[in-house]
Amino acid sequence: MKLYVIVSLCALFTLTQQVTELDSLLLGLELRLPQLQEDVSMLQRENDEQLYGVISLQVIENELMQINQLVARLKSATLSHQRLTANTTEQLEDLKAEMQELEAYDSTGVVKSQQTNQRLKKDLDQCKSGLHPTTEPIQPPRGNCPHGQFLNISGPSVYTAGEYPGSYKYGAWGRDPKPEAGKESWYWLVMMTSSNKFSNYVRFYSSQSSLIAGVSAPGNVMIHTTNPTTNTIQGPNVVLYGEALYYNCYNEATVCRFNLTTKTVINFQLPKGTRFNSKGNFCHLDECYLFTDLDLATDESGVWVIYTTTQDFGNLVLSKVEESEPLRLSQTWHTSLYKQGVTNTFMACGVLYATRYVNKEVEEIFYSFDTTTREERFNVGVFISKMSPNIQSLNYSPVDQMLHAYCDSYMVSYNVLFG
Known part of the structure; x- marks a missing residue:
């Protein structure tokens, strides 16, 4: 039963990472969209075809590019989140059924249940050592920084x-x-x-x-x-x-x-x-x-x-x-x-x-x-x-x-x- 709970927590922790990623992406969109609307309005008011207008247009182009990237990442993260939720639910149902079967075993099934527990423990260890975000970090590793990324x-x-x-x-x-x-x-x-x-x-x-x-x-x-x-x-x-x-x-x-x-x-x-x-x-x-x-x-x-x-x-x-x-x-x-x-x-x-x-x-x-x-x-x-x-x-x-x-x-x- 303890192993069942630990495996469930591992799956739920991965799911929590996905939710945090979604929150971060939504915050980025929330900050950028009002600013983009304001900058477009300012560019329309300037309309002087001079250097200042060029600066405004460049900033707006950068913002549009970043918003498109955020939307793409949001779609990817949402699909991944849905898949992870479905997989986690299925995994928990399977584990629940397996535990019910184990409880119904008599003493002759002890050896088999121990083998099952060992396999599940091995899967848990792999889960612990292999947890990674499903999307790339904002900034990949750079140069030779002694502090890391x-x-x-x-x-x-x-x-x-x-x-x-x-x-x-x-x-x-x-x-x-x-x-x-x-x-x-x-x-x-x-x-x-x-x-x-x-x-x-x-x-x-x-x-x-x-x-x-x-x-x-x-x-x-x-x-x-x-x-x-x-x-x-x-x-x-x-x-x-x-x-x-x-x-x-x-x-x-x-x-x-x-x-x-x-x-x-x-x-x-x-x-x-x-x-x-x-x-x-x-x-x-x-x-x-x-x-x-x-x-x-x-x-x-x-x-x-x-x-x-x-x-x-x-x-x-x-x-x-x-x-x-x-x-x-x-x-x-x-x-x-x-x-x-x-x-x-x-x-x-x-x-x-x-x-x-x-x-x-x-x-x-x-x-x-x-x-x-x-x-x-x-x-x-x-x-x-x-x-x-x-x-x-x-x-x-x-x-x-x-x-x-x-x-x-x-x-x-x-x-x-x-x-």
Whole structure:
């Protein structure tokens, strides 16, 4: 009788997995359909045959493609769910009949019943070791990530206005993936303190609790006393790596590296045709984020820069930054993703991820580019619950596998879930 119950539970567990899959697909459709209707209405209102209309049309085409994929998966999952329900019911009826027969056996049938139980136990073990979802996961394994497969983003784990509530709309924050000894728990913060565009210092906090409470014991490290000026920070997409701040140099298509120890700046020019000075921003249909032409990012392997060029017609270009002197790019990849249809990017395990604005409460990680396989995907389908309508910068921290978002002056962090 115990074995009968265990086999039944195994079948019911598989059935539960199917129900969860259906719930997930239905949620995806529920989020996408109203947004698609709104975007189509906006495109009809624009009708200007200019660049903005092209962006709207591209977003709508991507949404239609993803909705069709969701419907196809929903049909497949529904049919599979129906088959599994029928098979489970049949299996339970067969087991019930078999148990009734076993109960009617006399002592001469003991050996046969033991053989039956052994066979059923073997089937149960195979069931336990062979459970797999009937549909493919959203994101197949990528590259050589030590954490496993990128699966999802958790709800916010940190949400704080910090030391200057509501004062600086644009900025960035996070942790140094390669910190100096004794600074492993430190957090950094860069706010655009001049016109939401420029900054001339990086601010430090000795712990997460100090960051949330707004107590900066280490204080500021100044790049220059004037803001803005040569080699100061332009735009919010900055990162800290190996005790150095990487950012877009003021008024140039150039990456600067500010050494926190020596207080010196070195830089290098990006390829000819690189867009800067707010000509290649992250955008959604309602707004573009100022001076986001260059996006610096970190992952397990170091520092990256994401940008656009006239030669690539505004599509995202990704380059690896070498930690050398002089600074240089080691390798470059070209994508087919148009940047002004994207709101943010980040790197994790050598894979570029891009987000887009769904509504005031939700952002979607919809795109990935694997630098190992050069494979592009436009249907990643991972949703981020936002605490504020806009995410001005998004940094991945390989130290603790967290996403650090700067949202309309609020600092928010999310756990990145790997499998």
